[in-house]
Amino acid sequence: MGNYRVITGQNIYDVALHLYGSIEGIVDLLINNPDLSLETELRTGQELTYTDGFIINADVVAYNGMHGIVPSNGERHVYPKHFTLPQAAVFSLSAALVSVQCEVSGTGTLEIDWGDDSAAETVILGHIPYTLHHTFDSRVRHKRRIRWFADASFRHIDWSGMNPSSVILLRELHVEELTLRDCALALDGFRILSGTYRIDLSGSMISDLLPLVECRGLMELDLSEARIRPTVLDEYLMAVVERYGNRRNCRMTLPVSPTGTYREPDRDETTGRYRIISGMEAIWVILHEESWNEGGAWEFIIDNKTYTVE
Structure with missing residues (x-):
């Protein structure tokens, strides 16, 4: 036996x-x-x-x-899921994750489909941050998908504990403060954020910052210890100058220096406009445009050195 x-x-x-x-x-x-x-x-x-x-x-x-296969399908409890709010966001997560957490605060209601066999979760948002913990009750072969349904204004969201590989926003999402540390994902979905004045991407791997150009209310961007190429910073800073418009002053913490020298750029002989060719020149222009610093001074912190209005 x-x-x-x-x-x-x-x-x-x-x-x-x-x-x-x-x-x-x-x-x-x-x-x-x-x-x-x-x-x-x-x-x-x-x-x-x-x-x-x-x-x-x-x-x-x-x-x-x-093939090293040991059958383990377990006992599953499958719940029907019904949602009353419009779908707002879809997250893709690694199939290897066993549990996740995130933190939310604000006003309104959030409904969550955790992408497993558990029942839908409903959260009534409040001023005090609420931490959501979830342990998945089933396995998936490839990516796990989590869906948010919301009719809410978020005071603060921290998605760091979900470690998403992608975040897709399906409608304009009002988020005043957004935290997403130590992750690696594209920021394309952030183009339709609204009311956002603080973003913390510290420690994350970032390949493109251009989706944040339209966050005109941004007052603080924390990229400390982020893995990002100087040329990516160049593209973002030059785009901010090019599409400045009605924008608030911002305090940026950068992990590396953009390319170029901090100096006044050359001007086009015909139009008289600056010909910006580097990120450091873009910073010079931002700090020396008086109208852009009237409501408050821009600040750039690079290698513990602060560049601001003189």
């Missing part, structure tokens, strides 16, 4: 498929384990006795062994 130790998530059908190559092996398990029934919920580490060498489908057993 053989002894088998149950692993996490296995039910009696999984064990039969693993040992015998067919769920018909349940009969042998029931004979050798008198206390076992089809309704028994197996526990992790529970030992079961089986007839050693008795295999019903050798091809299945061999295939699973060759």
Whole structure:
């Protein structure tokens, strides 16, 4: 006789498929384990006795062994999900994540589909930040998808604990303060943020900052310890100058210096406009345009050195 130790998530059908190559092996398990029934919920580490060498489908057993497959479908509780609010955002997460968390505050209601078999979660937002914790109750093969349905104005959102690989906003989302630390994702979805005056992307890997150009109310951008190329900073800073418009002064913490020298750029001989060719020249223009600093001075912190209005 053989002894088998149950692993996490296995039910009696999984064990039969693993040992015998067919769920018909349940009969042998029931004979050798008198206390076992089809309704028994197996526990992790529970030992079961089986007839050693008795295999019903050798091809299945061999295939699973060759590919390291151990069936563990578990007992699932599937809930119907109904949402009353418009869909606002979709997040893609690594399939390897077991649990996630995020923090929200504001006014209104948030409904969440966690992308597993759990019931939809409804959150009534308040002034005090509320931390959402979720442990996934099922596995996925590729990316996990989380959906937010909301009719709300967010005072603060911290998505760092979700570690998303992508965030897609499906409608304009009012978020005053947004935190997303130590992540690696494209910021394309941030083009339709509204009312945002503070963004913290410290420690993140960023390939493009241009989606933030239209965040004209931004007053603080924290990129400290972010992994970002100087040329990406150049493109963003030059775009800010080119599309300045009605914009608030901002305090930026940069992880590296943009390219070029901090100096007044050359002017076009025909139009008299600056010909900005580097990020440091863009910073010079921002700080020396009086009208852009009347309501408050711009600041750029680079390598613990502060560049601001003289």
